Amino acid sequence: MVVVPLGLRLAPLEEPYARRLLLAARILQPLGALAAIASFLVPKGITAAVLAAGWFVVCAVAGVAGLTELLQSRSVALGRLLPAAVLGFLVVGGAWLVASRGGFNLGYSPSVVELTAVHFHYAGFAATLMSALAFATLRTRVSGVAGLLVVVGTPLTATGIATGTAALTVVGPILLATGLLTNAALTGLVIAPSKRAGPRWLLTISSLAVVVPMLLGVDYAAALVLPIPSLDLRTMAIVHGDLNAVLYGLIGLAGWSLV
Structure with a gap:
């Protein structure tokens, strides 16, 4: 509930109607945030789902803003596509939150439903947003490819884990990790050094913090289909999830907000 308001301020939309919708x-x-918090104060069920739907409304309005950006510009150039994908992922995350709080497991375990909501709020929204901001700053081929890898890898990762499809379970996290680590390198080595002390340190910390969690994420996903050791789901949620959420996502967006 802190990452999203920071991110909504930073989403690099250009078209006037899209910007109004984002506002x-x-x-x-x-x-919406209060409604989402309230949904965790009651047992899972219809009441919790209705409360979580208040958050989904916010996500949906943001998603329409992203779609409007594409329609108004009549372009799918990366400068338009990446911000639209950012807001689209937020819609997906909001929908899975409603499913999680409503107890609608859709054939999956409750933990998978909940972690999918988290995945699209952080890997989907926050990480893709920082990739979009890096591309908007650098406008290079490498930053563009990194952004695309994040956009493609995010849903592939979720789909692979949810369906158990071996190829997607391995390929999705590899694509996502490659995109995120490339973006982190560009941010830490190219963008951050040119900024003043505050944002420079925040962006550098964020760029370094994502390395271990993403490598662990690839290892965990690969271990689902290959006979290799990995952390268990609970430990992964703490190490991979919390480090990415706080040290990468929150600190990174805080750094970008000061640029």
Whole structure:
């Protein structure tokens, strides 16, 4: 509930109607966040799902802003596509949150449903946003490819783990990790050094913090289909999830907000 408001302020939309819709999402965000928090204060079920739907409304308005950016610009150039994907992933994350709080497991374990919601809020929204910001700053082929890898790898990772498809389970995390680590290198080595002390340190810490969690993520995914050792799901959620959420996502977006 801290990462999203930071990110909504940073989403690099250019078209006027898209920006107005994004502003509407930002205005609604505090109410949506309160509703989401309230959904965790009641048992899973219809009431919790209705409360979580308040957060989904915020995500949906932001998602429409991203779609409007593409429609208004009549372009799928990376400068338009990456921000639209950022907001689209937020919609997916919001929908899975409603499913999780409602107890609608859709044939999966409750932990998979909950972690999918988290995945699309952080790998989907926060990480893709930082890739979009890096591309908007550098406008290089490498930063563009890194952004695309994150956009493609995020849903492939979720699909692979949810369906148990061996190829997607391995390929998705590899693509995602490659994109994120490339973006982290560009941010830490190229973008951060040119900034003043505050954002420089925050962006550098964020860029370094993502390395171990992403390598562990690839190892965990590969271990689902290959006979190799890995951390268990609970430990992965703590190490991979919390490090990415706080040290990479939150600190990284805080750094970008000061640029």
